[in-house]
Amino acid sequence: MDLDAIRLEWSNAQHPVAPPGPLEHVLPLTDRGERYVSYSRAVRDLVRPRLLENRPSYQLVDLDTDPGLTLKFAPTTFFEVFDVKQALAHEFKAAWLASCRAVPDWDALPLRRAIGDPFDPRRLLMSPGISTLTIRRSSCGDHRFVLHERDGDKVADGGGLCHVMPAGEFQPSSVDPAVLRHDFSLWHNIMREFSEEFLGNPEHDGAGPGQLIDYRRAEPFRSFQQARADGALRLWYYGLVIEPLELGVVQLTVAVIDDVVFDRLFADMVETNDEGRVVGRGGRRDLPFLGDAIERLEPRLSASALTLLHLVWCDRELLLHS
Numbered sequence: 001m002d003l004d005a006i007r008l009e010w011s012n013a014q015h016p017v018a019p020p021g022p023l024e025h026v027l028p029l030t031d032r033g034e035r036y037v038s039y040s041r042a043v044r045d046l047v048r049p050r051l052l053e054n055r056p057s058y059q060l061v062d063l064d065t066d067p068g069l070t071l072k073f074a075p076t077t078f079f080e081v082f083d084v085k086q087a088l089a090h091e092f093k094a095a096w097l098a099s100c101r102a103v104p105d106w107d108a109l110p111l112r113r114a115i116g117d118p119f120d121p122r123r124l125l126m127s128p129g130i131s132t133l134t135i136r137r138s139s140c141g142d143h144r145f146v147l148h149e150r151d152g153d154k155v156a157d158g159g160g161l162c163h164v165m166p167a168g169e170f171q172p173s174s175v176d177p178a179v180l181r182h183d184f185s186l187w188h189n190i191m192r193e194f195s196e197e198f199l200g201n202p203e204h205d206g207a208g209p210g211q212l213i214d215y216r217r218a219e220p221f222r223s224f225q226q227a228r229a230d231g232a233l234r235l236w237y238y239g240l241v242i243e244p245l246e247l248g249v250v251q252l253t254v255a256v257i258d259d260v261v262f263d264r265l266f267a268d269m270v271e272t273n274d275e276g277r278v279v280g281r282g283g284r285r286d287l288p289f290l291g292d293a294i295e296r297l298e299p300r301l302s303a304s305a306l307t308l309l310h311l312v313w314c315d316r317e318l319l320l321h322s
Contacts, residue, residue, distance in 0.1 A: 003186060003235035003253060007070040010184060015061040015074045017125040019084065020114040026090040039086040040079040054079040056180060057171040060126040060240075060249065069239075075180060078169060081127040085246035088112055092245060118247050128240055128249040130189055131167040133308050135254065136262045136286055137320055144286040147297070147305075148197065151276040162279060162300045164308055166193030170251065173204045173213055182212050187235070190253065191215065191224045200270035223265055232261040236319065238311055243303050250304045254312055256319055289316070 027036045028046065036042040044052055059076035063069065091111050095104035106113050115123050136144045148165035172183035173192060183189070192213075195201045199220060204213060215221045227233040238252040257265070269285055271278055278285045287293055294309050301309070312319060 001069065001237045003237050005068055006186060006237050007068065008184060008186070009070060009072040010181065011061055011072055011074045013074065015059060017122065020088075020111040020124075023083075023087050023111070026087045026094065026111070038079070039083045039090075043086075055169070055171050056175055057081065057127040057169055058184065060121050060128050062121060063240075069237075073184070076125065076127055078127070078171065081125050081248075084125050085248045088115075089246040112247075115247070118242055124247060124249075126249040127170065128251045129167065129169045130186060130193070130251045130253060131164050131304055131308065132190055132193070132235075132253045132255050133164040133305075133312055134166070135256045135289055135312070135320070136259050137256050138259045143289040143316075143320055144284075145289045145309075146198075146286050147279040149276050149279050149300075161302045161305075162297060163302045163305045165278070166190065166197040168193045168197075174211070176211075179212060186237075186251070186253070187228075188213075188215055190235070190255070191221050194224060194265075195220050197273050197275065198266050198269050200268075200273050203274065220265070227257070227261050227265060230261075232258040233265075234319075238308065241304050241307055245303075252304065252308045252311070254308070254319060289313075 023039075024035050027039065028042050030036060030045075036045075040052070040054070043049065055078045057076050057078050057080075058073040059081075060071060061074050062072040064072075088111055091109055092104070095108035096102070098104070098108065118124050134146045136146075138144070146165045147162050148167070149162050150160065168189070170186070170189055172179045174183075192204045196203055201220075213221070216225060224233065228235070234256045236254045236256075238254065241250050241252060242248070243250065269278070271285065280286055287297075291313060294306075294313060298306055
């Protein structure tokens with residue numbers, strides 16, 4: 001679907017989602033022999049990644065597919081979702097190791113079992129990030145795409161994996177409550193990630209209270225908006241998927257940018273950013289969009305990145321020649 005066909009609705013009501021169960025069996029011990037109260041606190045003390053902030057996020061509370069797709073959101077925080085996802089991941093890995101690397105029995109997965117239906121936002125706390133596969137559409141047919149290798153010393157999760165670029169949490173640019181509704185837009189979120197991950201700009205976290213980003217006039221957003229208005233930057237929405245290990249929800253999107261416009265927008269594209277490095281070779285910061293290239297990369301890709309690449313490869317005629 002075209003990105004603009006996705007309808008977003010806001011809910012001011014409280015939508016609490018109960019934790020799936022006790023977390024003691026997946027939390028490490030402090031130096032005093034006590035259990036950490038949360039996974040995020042343990043990561044802060046033991047791993048100390050450079051990027052770990054409890055920012056406001058958008059919680060998916062409902063969706064409607066008739067007609068089209070409508071997504072309803074309410075406020076949550078990054079840590080609320082992060083703590084649940086990582087507890088589920090560690091529970092599964094511990095059970096997998098205990099079962100000699102076989103699929104564990106449900107009795108060994110009390111948190112996962114307690115959730116029941118992982119596709120129900122009333123049972124699983126969901127804050128669906130946005131992962132965008134960016135393709136440089138060539139007039140000569142030599143289409144290329146951008147891939148990002150996440151640095152485990154910089155990010156809280158997914159270190160060492162390759163992922164599509166840009167990708168990030170669906171959240172406002174500032175902790176200021178006034179920004180919560182102003183930034184409630186998939187396109188605004190994608191533009192900020194382009195600015196940060198492709199151009200290396202500092203994270204748009206709001207320089208002060210009440211300072212809203214002017215997406216129509218401030219650069220680089222003005223240039224992104226113009227490219228889209230001219231039809232040289234096109235965006236599609238593939239839907240929502242759930243990462244199997246941590247049950248993290250991701251919105252899959254695709255950006256196809258004409259080569260001349262891509263080269264102008266990202267003339268100052270960085271090799272590394274705050275979350276890792278851009279994958280490339282031969283002095284380039286992109287990869288050939290070919291079936292065998294995707295196949296070779298498969299062992300290094302995150303589950304959602306691999307899914308999106310396969311979907312887009314199947315739809316390449318529509319996406320690249322429309």
